[in-house]
Amino acid sequence: MILPVFKLGTLALKTLCKPIGNRIKKEAGLHPRFRQSIINIAQANHRLTTNLQRRIYGRATDVAIRPLDEEKAVQASADLVGEFFVFTVAGVALVFEVQRSSRSEARKEEARKQELELLRQKDEELAREVEQLRRRMSEVEQLAKERGLSGVFKSRVPKETDNIPKDALPS
Template sequence: MVLPLLKLGALTLKAVSKPVANMLKRQAGYAPKFRQFMISIAQANHRITTKIQRRIYGHATDVKIRPLDEEKAVQAAVDLIVELFVFTVAGAALIFEVQRSSRSEAKREEAHRQKLEALKQRNEDLATEIELLRHELEELEQLAKRQGLSGIFKFEQANTEWGNLARSS
């Protein structure tokens, strides 16, 4: 269930990112300040990635890195911004899902805790009721002993007496 939704979300992000990229390209063509901003982003990204690649491959990093031409820089900046947009939306969706799952789990745990608490309370109530019944039974036995009716509450003694009477008859 999650995998198809994930794929659908990725396709939706890609579909949304294309118009965003086209809009950014048009804005870079119309507004010189925005174009310069895009070029500076692309040049900085180009320098950083080139230095990282050179370090990874063990090449010298103190060499001068040639800047990108303006059109490639604008295209690279647009691609970078679109990728950041897609990454940000995907990250936000992931964070939202984790928080939703966390809230759902917390609700389940709270319901479980409440059920456990109710069971504990019921157990305590039953224990109290048993104790009260035990106390009442003791009072009845003492009352019966005082009134001479002790045989009524002792079934074993009464059964043996009835059994003896039945045998003797």
């Protein structure tokens, strides 16, 4: 019962984080201090990607790189921050799901271990019973050897009164 509700909640969280990410993108460009921080991040990212592209294509890397204009930098960083938020939420949900799944597997493994232990105990009990039956069989075989075939079918031990004639016994 809890699993479908949990999965539904995770899906709702993922669905809600997209508009929140968009809101973060919008607000990122409006807040003055945050705006300057994201512009700096965007400029550093622009320099890094430009240098990497130049190295990949075999061009000179010691050339000065023109900075992005402010609006493009804000837009690029705001997109980066919004996507980072969405991926962070999805990543946290994924980690939580994996941990939940591993706990579930651990419980199943513990149940399997307990079942194996019960089967082992039953096996030992059956082995003891078989050993008891073997001992009894050997006793019966020993009695059969001592008394002969008729002694096996009359497995009772003779009493002292068995040797006395029946008419001599008191009624």
